[in-house]
Amino acid sequence: MQAFPEPAEPIAVVGIGADGWDGVGAAARRAVQSSDVVFGSARQLALTAPGQSRGQRRQPWPSPLLPALPGLFAAESESRICVVASGDPMFFGIGVTLARIFGPQRLRVFPQASSASLACARLGWAVAETAVLSAVGRPLHTVLPGIVAGARLLVLSNDQHTAAELAKLLVSNGFGQSRLTVLEQLGGPREDRHSGIAENWGHPAGDVLNIIAVECIANAGTPRLTRFPGLPDEVFGGTGQFTKAEVRALTLAALAPARGELLWDVGAGSGSIAIEWCRADPGCRAVAFESREARAQALPKMAASLGVSAITLLGSAPAAFDDAPAPDAVFVGGGVSQPGLLNDCWNRLRPGGRMVANAVTLAGESALVQWTRESGGFLRKFQIYRAEDVGTMTMWRPMTPVTQWVGAK
Numbered sequence: 001m002q003a004f005p006e007p008a009e010p011i012a013v014v015g016i017g018a019d020g021w022d023g024v025g026a027a028a029r030r031a032v033q034s035s036d037v038v039f040g041s042a043r044q045l046a047l048t049a050p051g052q053s054r055g056q057r058r059q060p061w062p063s064p065l066l067p068a069l070p071g072l073f074a075a076e077s078e079s080r081i082c083v084v085a086s087g088d089p090m091f092f093g094i095g096v097t098l099a100r101i102f103g104p105q106r107l108r109v110f111p112q113a114s115s116a117s118l119a120c121a122r123l124g125w126a127v128a129e130t131a132v133l134s135a136v137g138r139p140l141h142t143v144l145p146g147i148v149a150g151a152r153l154l155v156l157s158n159d160q161h162t163a164a165e166l167a168k169l170l171v172s173n174g175f176g177q178s179r180l181t182v183l184e185q186l187g188g189p190r191e192d193r194h195s196g197i198a199e200n201w202g203h204p205a206g207d208v209l210n211i212i213a214v215e216c217i218a219n220a221g222t223p224r225l226t227r228f229p230g231l232p233d234e235v236f237g238g239t240g241q242f243t244k245a246e247v248r249a250l251t252l253a254a255l256a257p258a259r260g261e262l263l264w265d266v267g268a269g270s271g272s273i274a275i276e277w278c279r280a281d282p283g284c285r286a287v288a289f290e291s292r293e294a295r296a297q298a299l300p301k302m303a304a305s306l307g308v309s310a311i312t313l314l315g316s317a318p319a320a321f322d323d324a325p326a327p328d329a330v331f332v333g334g335g336v337s338q339p340g341l342l343n344d345c346w347n348r349l350r351p352g353g354r355m356v357a358n359a360v361t362l363a364g365e366s367a368l369v370q371w372t373r374e375s376g377g378f379l380r381k382f383q384i385y386r387a388e389d390v391g392t393m394t395m396w397r398p399m400t401p402v403t404q405w406v407g408a409k
Helices: 028-035 044-046 068-077 094-102 117-125 139-146 162-172 245-255 272-278 294-304 341-348 360-377
Strands: 013-018 037-040 059-060 082-088 107-110 131-134 154-158 179-184 192-197 210-217 262-264 285-289 311-314 327-332 356-361 378-382 385-390 393-398 404-409
Touching: 013 094, 028 082, 028 107, 037 107, 037 131, 044 059, 044 082, 068 192, 094 107, 117 154, 117 179, 117 210, 117 360, 131 139, 139 393, 162 210, 192 311, 245 327, 245 356, 245 404, 262 272, 262 341, 262 360, 272 294, 272 311, 272 327, 272 356, 272 360, 285 393, 294 311, 327 341, 327 360, 341 360, 356 360, 360 378, 360 404
Parallel strands: 013 082, 013 107, 037 059, 037 082, 131 154, 262 285, 262 327, 285 311, 327 356
Antiparallel strands: 154 210, 179 192, 179 210, 356 404, 378 404, 385 393
């Protein structure tokens, strides 16, 4: 993101609940009243009307917001600026964006109770034990990695139609018995709630300001798909063009995904490693490099079916490397024996990053042995057996052995 001029004084970021001006504390009121300009949505600005001072300018956010921020704040760099936001501005709010732009030392944040805190208070749920997922400005299917039998979670709605869309998503993924509770206008005079079962959901669209509580109940036979690596092979379509579950789990463990990190999946195939990397945490991202068009076309659909939208698809490696930001981790699942590929990947890796390469051919294994001699790291080899029925008997069927190199930069 480009540099912004620093404001003359710290920006006041004031949270306002559905109870409006009456719920704003004295210090936050003074921050609003003493500002030269107040930014916010039309709804939020209307809630601050009693705090308006003479000569104060009130400016609704334009749409889209982020591209307009440079001009807005540059024009007001000598003004006392206040930003009003819903609830807690640091909870999926504008405060996070402003802290990233200006740094936290340039903000004075006055939070209200978040919608998640208020929802848990109404439901009697423990805030610290309740996952919160967001459907605001992002595909609804990205909540799928959090949908696990027995889980309780909160979904931040994009609009008044999110509940009905979520109910359909639950039904289509084997969670039709799940219970939904829509909590509207929490903390305000028009607070309301509606509950029901996903497969029978018939409530009409209500207030645009709402949060949805979900008690996840799986139908009999629904596969258990958690954020932990090693999803069943069947969920990747059975094409065979993906890393099998046992090796996938060991590979993801070596890559060690963490929040906010970027993976390069080189020779991605169907993208099973990139998909599970992104499922590990909502903040994980991946770039998939795949030269074969059929697989490249199938990858986004497979990712979406498993709740992932944070994968950028690029072409052949290493030709497309210049089009991607430097990675925190690299997985080389194809082209290991291609001259120079491992070195190109290693050179692009951030300091402290991890790199894992798998090979199933003799040429690939030989390339990894030579790479280990040159660059360090360590090698290991997996031989996985699965039991299969043969007539009336059961025997062990060996899978293709996999040689794996693991290194940290």
